[in-house]
Amino acid sequence: MSYPPYIPYQNFGMYQVTQAAKHDLRRTANRLCWTLIIAMFGMSFLTIGCQSLLHAFGITGDFSNPDFNGMPPVLYYLSDGMGYVVGLAVPVLLFFAIWKIPLDDALAFHKAGFAKTAACVFFGTAVCMLANIPANIVVNLEKAMGFSGKMPEMPLTDDPSVLVLYFITIAVIPPVVEELMFRGMILHGLRRFGDGFAIVASALLFGLYHGNFVQFVFAFLAGLAMALVVVRTGSLWTSILIHFVNNSISVGLEMVQRYYGEGLANQVNYAVMAAMLALGLFALIWLMIKEKRFFRLGPPDPLLRMSAKLGAVFSNPGGVALLLIFCFSSIIILTRY
Numbered sequence: 001m002s003y004p005p006y007i008p009y010q011n012f013g014m015y016q017v018t019q020a021a022k023h024d025l026r027r028t029a030n031r032l033c034w035t036l037i038i039a040m041f042g043m044s045f046l047t048i049g050c051q052s053l054l055h056a057f058g059i060t061g062d063f064s065n066p067d068f069n070g071m072p073p074v075l076y077y078l079s080d081g082m083g084y085v086v087g088l089a090v091p092v093l094l095f096f097a098i099w100k101i102p103l104d105d106a107l108a109f110h111k112a113g114f115a116k117t118a119a120c121v122f123f124g125t126a127v128c129m130l131a132n133i134p135a136n137i138v139v140n141l142e143k144a145m146g147f148s149g150k151m152p153e154m155p156l157t158d159d160p161s162v163l164v165l166y167f168i169t170i171a172v173i174p175p176v177v178e179e180l181m182f183r184g185m186i187l188h189g190l191r192r193f194g195d196g197f198a199i200v201a202s203a204l205l206f207g208l209y210h211g212n213f214v215q216f217v218f219a220f221l222a223g224l225a226m227a228l229v230v231v232r233t234g235s236l237w238t239s240i241l242i243h244f245v246n247n248s249i250s251v252g253l254e255m256v257q258r259y260y261g262e263g264l265a266n267q268v269n270y271a272v273m274a275a276m277l278a279l280g281l282f283a284l285i286w287l288m289i290k291e292k293r294f295f296r297l298g299p300p301d302p303l304l305r306m307s308a309k310l311g312a313v314f315s316n317p318g319g320v321a322l323l324l325i326f327c328f329s330s331i332i333i334l335t336r337y
Helices: 012-056 073-098 114-144 160-193 195-209 213-233 236-260 262-290 306-314 317-336
Strands: none
Touching: 012 073, 012 160, 012 195, 012 306, 012 317, 073 160, 114 213, 114 236, 114 262, 160 195, 160 213, 160 236, 195 213, 195 306, 195 317, 213 236, 213 317, 236 262, 306 317
16 A cells, blocks of 8 residues: 655744744733732832831821721822832833833834824723723622622821822822833833734733732723833823823812712813713824824734733743732722722
8 A cells, every 4th residue: 555755744833933023922921920910019018117117107097987098198198109119110110121122112102293292182081981880780780689889988087188199199190100010111011912913911900910800801901001001102291191181080079079079079070081082082082083093002923822912921930929919909999999
């Protein structure tokens, strides 16, 4: 009996290339995830450390309000803000220094033009408004399962200085330092594996960072929009502004509810949402006409599919650890609040 001549597996070379790309992605994701984990724990330890140091110097407040941990409210917010800034920003800068990544490449602030920047901000803010809908669905699901659906809240008083610090802590600091982490270090670190993948993966990590199911949904959808505008404008200013506007609206609505009641807060919320959605729709149309390739992310990767890339992001020690931390934190919030 005669057999056809043996033909070697012709795609073996491509297989090796694919495996090498997957290994490279897994290694990169591992570094990024561990840096994020260090930042998450660093924020908490630095805040607790600042407060412990102040206690050691005899600075204590009113323990009748346990939310401030016995600290004067102003010092509580100053220490919290310090922990937030140092805890997130320092790991990012160290990451760039260790791996010799130029800051100009990773933290780009190119000029995108006023019209394009405004359109991106309105578009991104509208996405944030819409992201509240699935987030509220998750809240209702949690309530249907017997949980409260509530999120941990920061303590607050009517002292004007405390209110100003509260606004800075919610609406100013996170838009800057979180964008350095997620749309700076993480997005930049993943872009060489494809812009579409980098946008989705950075948004997933942004959602996991928030540590609960409700905010995961919101942060993931908002993260998609913010990563997209950074890729298309080459400037972190666009995502910082979207983040700032969204968080400012949230604080503003909270203040209306606090001082004028839930009824007026709901009315203002509907009005603001309608205005932002209208501006977002106009911005979307403008971007589709003026920036024809704005929503096109190029052809699919011939080496790795999106599912394989996302699998590589979480099939490494850092990715697994981040998923476990998210699950643990989410369960704690579900059962404690």
